[in-house]
Amino acid sequence: MFENLTEKLQAVFDRLGKRGILRESDVDQVLREIRLALLEADVHYKVVKDFVRRIRERAIGAEITKSLSPAQQVIKLVHEELIQTLGEPGRLQLTGPGPHVIMLVGLQGSGKTTMAAKLSRHLRQSAHLPLMVAGDTYRPAAITQLEVLGRQLELPVYSEGQHVPPPQICTNGVREARQRGYDVVLLDTAGRLQIDQDMMDELEAIKEAVHPVETLLVADAMTGQEAVNVAAGFHEHIGLTGLILTKIDGDARGGAAISVRAVTGVPIKFLGTGEKTDALEVFHPDRLASRILGMGDVLTLIERAEATFDEEQAQRLERKLRDASFDLEDFLEQFQQIKQMGPLSQILDMVPGLGRMAQDVSSEVTDRQFKHIEAIILSMTAEERRSPRILNSSRKKRIARGSGTSVEEVNALLKQFRQMQRMMKQLGKGKKGMRGMMRMFG
Ligand SMILES: Nc1nc2c(ncn2[C@@H]2O[C@H](COP(=O)(O)OP(=O)(O)OP(=O)(O)O)[C@@H](O)[C@H]2O)c(=O)[nH]1
Numbered sequence: 014m015f016e017n018l019t020e021k022l023q024a025v026f027d028r029l030g031k032r033g034i035l036r037e038s039d040v041d042q043v044l045r046e047i048r049l050a051l052l053e054a055d056v057h058y059k060v061v062k063d064f065v066r067r068i069r070e071r072a073i074g075a076e077i078t079k080s081l082s083p084a085q086q087v088i089k090l091v092h093e094e095l096i097q098t099l100g101e102p103g104r105l106q107l108t109g110p111g112p113h114v115i116m117l118v119g120l121q122g123s124g125k126t127t128m129a130a131k132l133s134r135h136l137r138q139s140a141h142l143p144l145m146v147a148g149d150t151y152r153p154a155a156i157t158q159l160e161v162l163g164r165q166l167e168l169p170v171y172s173e174g175q176h177v178p179p180p181q182i183c184t185n186g187v188r189e190a191r192q193r194g195y196d197v198v199l200l201d202t203a204g205r206l207q208i209d210q211d212m213m214d215e216l217e218a219i220k221e222a223v224h225p226v227e228t229l230l231v232a233d234a235m236t237g238q239e240a241v242n243v244a245a246g247f248h249e250h251i252g253l254t255g256l257i258l259t260k261i262d263g264d265a266r267g268g269a270a271i272s273v274r275a276v277t278g279v280p281i282k283f284l285g286t287g288e289k290t291d292a293l294e295v296f297h298p299d300r301l302a303s304r305i306l307g308m309g310d311v312l313t314l315i316e317r318a319e320a321t322f323d324e325e326q327a328q329r330l331e332r333k334l335r336d337a338s339f340d341l342e343d344f345l346e347q348f349q350q351i352k353q354m355g356p357l358s359q360i361l362d363m364v365p366g367l368g369r370m371a372q373d374v375s376s377e378v379t380d381r382q383f384k385h386i387e388a389i390i391l392s393m394t395a396e397e398r399r400s401p402r403i404l405n406s407s408r409k410k411r412i413a414r415g416s417g418t419s420v421e422e423v424n425a426l427l428k429q430f431r432q433m434q435r436m437m438k439q440l441g442k443g444k445k446g447m448r449g450m451m452r453m454f455g
Pocket residue numbers: 119120121122123124125126127128149155203204205259260261262263284285286287288292
């Protein structure tokens with residue numbers, strides 16, 4: 014996600030990197046480029062205007078620090094203002110007496126039913142007892158879909174078939190939860206092709222019947238600005254407490270994610286990053302901003318690793334990421350495990366310095382590149398993997414031959430690996446990933 018925007022912004026920063034000082038005319042030039050990049054990424058024009066204005070004020074104001082290079086100054090400002098635009102971190106309001114009702118609303122096919130399962134799974138991991146309620150009675154398959162997901166995850170689903178009105182089913186579902194000790198109820202509701210009065214009336218009736226603590230709109234990020242309009246429409250009609258953007262994995266532009274909080278005033282709480290029920294991320298504006306700027310997202314990476322690997326492996330990865338002590342041997346081992354963590358292009362985006370490698374290539378190409386990388390490392394001797402420094406040109410030739418690649422590819426891999434080590438060393442200096450990075454900027 015965000016590949017194109019990341020690439021454009023990095024090109025702006027790269028050009029800036031060559032400058033010694035930042036004049037006011039340079040600032041204007043850079044801001045024009047940033048503005049264009051954001052508009053091309055389908056960010057709402059008002060959000061872009063405001064964003065650029067804030068950066069301009071700060072850039073030509075008193076804030077310029079002599080200790081930072083122009084590129085660093087601009088990256089720092091863009092990073093901070095991006096966080097500001099993205100809003101607050103996603104947190105569910107699960108306070109007060111239970112059961113807490115979370116109502117999922119949204120247009121047809123936006124991912125509500127899938128999200129009910131993802132959230133239930135997520136809540137169970139943090140020691141909650143969720144109950145899913147099948148409140149979509151319009152499509153016969155909708156109930157079965159939720160029940161199948163429930164069975165897969167071994168999580169309970171409450172349903173009453175298709176012939177009871179949804180507000181009644183939801184009321185009964187909450188009663189069932191109370192009687193049987195479930196503390197969170199997730200209501201899956203019906204979607205329509207577009208916002209219509211019948212749909213809003215029904216959602217309103219459900220709201221009145223069960224008083225949800227959270228009314229979350231599930232919106233398809235791939236629809237871009239349309240997702241923003243849909244969010245504004247729902248918020249106006251029934252009042253939302255949060256947004257969930259799904260299919261972030263398929264959205265290369267990312268404009269919806271960047272604009273929706275600023276346009277609607279409703280905070281983003283989660284991101285859906287794939288079809289599987291573990292493809293869920295809690296929304297962290299700082300991490301997303303880092304990812305958009307191509308700085309990686311070590312914290313999310315570590316969390317995914319924790320969910321995929323066992324405790325000991327995760328700690329080892331964290332240690333190695335932080336002190337940058339890992340060599341190509343670890344790199345290979347991690348590679349093979351990382352494959353379990355999700356699509357490779359997503360993972361690469363989170364590794365500082367590697368995001369660029371994943372840019373502009375389809376995940377298929379990335380997968381092929383990964384096979385090459387694996388083959389290259391496998392063609393090295395153990396000694397070479399531990400100290401890549403010893404790789405001279407005859408060794409590289411042998412490795413290229415052995416892996417069916419070229420010396421250029423071997424060199425490219427080594428360069429990426431060195432860059433990654435360098436970035437990680439910088440990140441490792443701070444207590445928490447990005448904070449270390451920001452400290453580096455001053
Ligand atoms: N790539 C990707 N696909 C997703 C994501 N979330 C859901 N999907 C897919 O989108 C399709 C629709 O998802 P559903 O959960 O059935 O959507 P819904 O909002 O319940 O749809 P209706 O009940 O018809 O209104 C399914 O094929 C899901 O697998 C996501 O984050 N990424």
